[in-house]
Amino acid sequence: MIQDPNTLCRRAVEYLEEYRNSQGHLRIDGVGRSVSDVWKPPPNSVFRLNFDAAVFGEAKRTGFGAIIRNDKGAVMAAMSAGGPPVSSSNEAELLACRKAVEFATDAGFSELVIEGDNSNVLKALSSSLADRSLLGNVADDVRQLAYGLRWVKFSCIRRGGNRVAHALAQHARNISEDVFWLEDSPPLALNALYQDSLLL
Template sequence: MREFGTIPPCLRIGLAFAKDTLRDCLAARMADPQTPHHHNERTCPVWRKPMEEFFKCNVDAGFGSDKRSFGIGMVIRDSNGSFIVSRTNFHDGAALVKEAEALAIHEALSWIKELGYDKVIVETDSKISEDEVHSEEPYFTEFGLTISACRALIRNQSSLKFGNVRRQANRAAHTLVKTALQQACFGTTYVTPISIHSIIMDDCNYPPED
């Protein structure tokens, strides 16, 4: 018999997703349309194919149930929306949310450099991380050093664009985070993972970016 007041795990996940969606909607409504943006499709709730000759890398980070470990997921697709390669990573140890997100972005940027890609759009659903990366504020903490390293990688890749999107437009990377947490290991694959196959196919139905 379920104890009164206990929320089933499936319902907790649904409530968390609803909370994230509400947060994104409020953020989009509050955004000033007159304010210039870097690459930012936050008002669009779906993944968009990148412009021709560009690749798009979506990246995300998330924590295990005990909050003592976190996973990172990233996936690269081409201008047709086709899967190119994905990577997952697992970090055993506590961290702040902003630290995990910043590390995920740094790993994605370093990975792109390692692969030799130049024309790439990198997307995260962390608005805080995007703001910090585009800021000129100096930092002297571990988080700040990671942000500074991200800035340096972006500066050194002239055709790289970086911005944030809604969680719904970052589903593939978010799902890969769950895979990283479940397997607790590092992995790279050039074959579409079963866990994101339907997401990749679904995302291809949406029009490309303007």
């Protein structure tokens, strides 16, 4: 099957960017699992919002996943949603974060640790400097939403600690409408939730 050279080039750039981003996640800190590989409960009275994105190049769309858990690890809310085609994994992650923060604020959460596994995106969101990149307007949107919260902290975690959000983002491949769960564990992410609970 012959494919358009522009499509192949764009996909090659996306794969290269994803590879480069993953290299920062491969550092091993001592023996056993690194702390940043494990989902941890947030401080008391604060909620942890994990988000992730999946790029479905062949379907020309993305998937967004988000889960909010309390200090006991209980699921407070979760989301699996479809998104538009993107030009990079950074764009997908920023859009996923924006969708996740909108979801959290709509659900009434105002004190959040916002956590994802893309270090470039989390650095951009944590910075107080103006973002002049092509994706700066999306990063600014996320920061504006975050300013409306009572308390917020951006945090980066490795993929191993973001399994539930990843499963929810992957699930978006199979849905035609956004799916939300409130105070209920998403059945499709039960295995990932169980794996996290073993480490608490």
